[in-house]
Every structure is written in C-alpha cells, then in structure tokens.
Amino acid sequence: ILRGEGGRELLGAELGRRGAEVVIAELYRRAPPPDADPQRLAGWLRDGAIDIVTASSNESLTNLFDLLDARGRESLLSTPLLVVSPRAARLARDLGWSHAPVIATGADAAAIVAALAGWHSARTAEHTTHTITPATTPEPPAITARDPTSDPPEDPT
Incomplete structure (x- = not known):
C-alpha cells in the first residue's frame, strides 16, 4: 500500500484479514510546507x-x-470549502466551518x-441578476445545500 506517513490502517487491516500479505510504503508526509506564508494567505482570505x-x-x-x-x-x-469525503465534512463542521462543505464523489x-x-x-445562478418589471417578480434560483447542523452521509471507509 502506497500512502502518506501515518496513514489510516483500514485498508491494510482488511486485506490482511482476508489473507493478503500487506506491505506498506509511506511515501510522503502530510505537513505544512516549510515556506508557507500564513499572513499572505490570511490576507487573501480576508480580501x-x-x-x-x-x-x-x-x-x-x-x-x-x-x-x-x-x-x-x-x-x-x-470561505466555501470542498472536501472529498463525508469524514472530511464532519471534520470541517468540528473545526467550525460556517456552512456545509461541497463533498466531491x-x-x-x-x-x-466536477464538484467545483x-x-x-x-x-453563478445564485448571483445572476434579473430585470424586474412591475408586473412580475422572478423566482430566485434554486440552490440545494446540505444543512450544516445535520450529519453528512456515513463514509463507508
């Protein structure tokens, strides 16, 4: 299994349980880059x-x-957030995101x-401007969003 340092054990454990010989190669670290500029990033977010x-x-x-x-x-x-699993969506909620993230498939x-x-x-549909005449009022575009207070669907992994 090729993974990051300290990666989850689920796949290796399940393969081992099914009789596979599992060898794990930790190929990368999940750590912030040493040259990260938090003030610059914070400025971009604020602006x-x-x-x-x-x-x-x-x-x-x-x-x-x-x-x-x-x-x-x-x-x-x-700031809007896109994650790749319901598990990450739960983490975002726990960290305090103010709205439900987009969850890619x-x-x-x-x-x-595709999710982006x-x-x-x-x-774009939400920000589309409409010309309003006195006789009619357009319906706002329908935007479906997950309720941030509800649990996202269970992650099968």
Whole structure:
C-alpha cells in the first residue's frame, strides 16, 4: 500500500484479514510546507481573493487550519470549502466551518473538478441578476445545500 506517513490502517487491516500479505510504503508526509506564508494567505482570505478552498485529506484541512492565527481562521471558516469525503465534512463542521462543505464523489481529479464545476454553476445562478418589471417578480434560483447542523452521509471507509 502506497500512502502518506501515518496513514489510516483500514485498508491494510482488511486485506490482511482476508489473507493478503500487506506491505506498506509511506511515501510522503502530510505537513505544512516549510515556506508557507500564513499572513499572505490570511490576507487573501480576508480580501475575498479565494473563492473556494479544496482539501483532499483531513490532514490538509487540519494543516491549513493550524497554519492560521485566530483572525485568519475566522476568514477561512467563512470561505466555501470542498472536501472529498463525508469524514472530511464532519471534520470541517468540528473545526467550525460556517456552512456545509461541497463533498466531491471522490478524491480523483475528475470528481473534484466536477464538484467545483457544480459549485460554480450554482454560485453563478445564485448571483445572476434579473430585470424586474412591475408586473412580475422572478423566482430566485434554486440552490440545494446540505444543512450544516445535520450529519453528512456515513463514509463507508
């Protein structure tokens, strides 16, 4: 199994239980980059220069959160978020995200791009301006969002 340092044991344990010989190669570390600039990132978040944050692992989400001070976290937690699993959505809720994250159907590039495109389409529809005449009032566009106070669907892993 090729994974990050300290990765989850579930797959290896299940394969071993089924009789496989499991060898684990830890190929990378999930840690903040040593040259990260938290003040610059916090400025971008505060200024609205970041439309949505994507996190492809719980560790990346936690590292991003830990990188920022309290003021930066406040901006981060009000920025839309895309994650790749219900488990990450629960973590985002626990960290204090102010709204439910977009959950991609998987961690692969195609699933993330599709989720971003769906989010962007919904956002664009939400911000579309309408010409209102005295005789009619247009219906606001329908945006479906998960209730941030409810639990996301269970993660099968």
